[in-house]
Amino acid sequence: MQSVIVLGGGMVGVGAALHLQKRGWTVTLVDRREPGRETSYGNAGMIQAEAVRPYPMPRDVASLVKIATGRTNDVRYNLSSLHRHVEPLLRYWWHSAPKRHREASEAWARLIAYATPEHDILIREAHADNLIRRAGYRALYRHPAALDLSVKAAEEDHREFGVNFRVLSGSELTKAEPILRNDLPGAIHWLDTWTVSDPGGLVTAYAELFQRLGGTIVLGDAQTLQETASGWSVDTDQGRIDAAAAVVTLGPWSPDLLHKFGYRIPLVRKRGYHMHYTGGATLDLPLVDKGSGYAMGPMAKGIRITTGAELTGPDALATPVQLASAEASARELIDLGKRAEPEPWFGTRPCTPDMVPVLGPAPRHRGLWMNFGHGHQGFTLGPATGRLLAEMMSGETPSIDPAPYRPERF
DSSP states (O other): OOEEEEEOOSHHHHHHHHHHHHTTOEEEEEESSSTTOSGGGSSOOEEOTTOOSOOOOOOSHHHHHHHHTTOOSSEEEOGGGGGGTHHHHHHHHHHTSHHHHHHHHHHHHHHHTTHHHHHHHHHHHTTOGGGEEOSOEEEEESSHHHHHHHHHHHHHHHHHHOOOEEEEEHHHHHHHSTTSOSOOOEEEEEOSOEEESOHHHHHHHHHHHHHHTTOEEEEBOGGGOEEOSSSEEEEETTEEEEESEEEEOOGGGHHHHHHTTTOOOOOEEEEEEEEEEEESOOOSSOEEETTTTEEEEEETTEEEEEEOEEEOOTTOOOOOHHHHHHHHHHHHHSOOEEESSSSOEEEEEEEOTTSSOEEEEOTTSTTEEEEEOBGGGHHHHHHHHHHHHHHHHTTOOOSSOOGGGOGGGO
16 A cells, blocks of 8 residues: 655645545645645635636736736735746746637636536535535626626637526626625626635545545644655654655645755745625625625625735735725625624635646656645645546546646746
């Protein structure tokens, strides 16, 4: 029986651990905290079946000027930290050209096709169905022209990838969500996406399933990973752990660890914030306010607002600008209530410049594997990429061609 250390206890790491375990591996999951407490905890709580195209960087001058001058809430940046992001952002801009974005979308959509089916298996095995709602979410628009453009893009996604949606007029949106103000032009209801009332709780449920099936979870320092004569080792609170293989699923921290083994993998690190609100109205389904760059949805702790991307330093203090803007926009739509926490949560989304994950064997180190860089969709894609990784590591024929995700492309 082969042994493996999985470094990182988010959705991607837990998904990989479960799929390796199912294929007979002895798996030890190592993280500095209990599973699901980092980026997987703080997302908008969606398993996004409709997300068949990764987010490209805008290439038109008007959009770039809006970002540069701080007139959009989708993206904010800290000027003093911008030097950290210049090289990966330039690569990101290059890969966002239509032809290259098209190639990324094809690779991305192949993974997304496995997202809800792989989650479905784990949800049932983990007895976590109480956390899931299979009714989609709504993207609302404040301007008719923006809605019309998005409907055309949705129709293209339906033709090309089979994504299902329904267009709601302003009156239909008001009927679906009576708490909303009633002068909006309409929304797109994305029908295939599933929503989660407690994202961190779902990762915990999967981790508990992993333990019930015989897996081991320990606290440890991934930076102590080292190659040994027989494989790999890492230091934990249970002492040194040795295994034949190691998998790096550390999200935004993955390149820092891999750097010491000679790998230079660029990431665009996008910080996001969330806050819960209680005592106000209750939403039926999550809403994404496309014009104002945030999502809000009903969660176990209240309505959660999740922001867009902030480009800042890894140790920078929290800045409330995006959250404050999103909160003000949300209060224009509904009675939001009051903040449920004293400070916002924040975490970092690991985005590769070419917009597809890093998934596969390390080119120069036997037994070292990588699975990270899922952008905004680690929570969605963790079980899907976990399956593909486990198939590759176990010598099975992969369910999809892994070539677009190979680490050596960098």
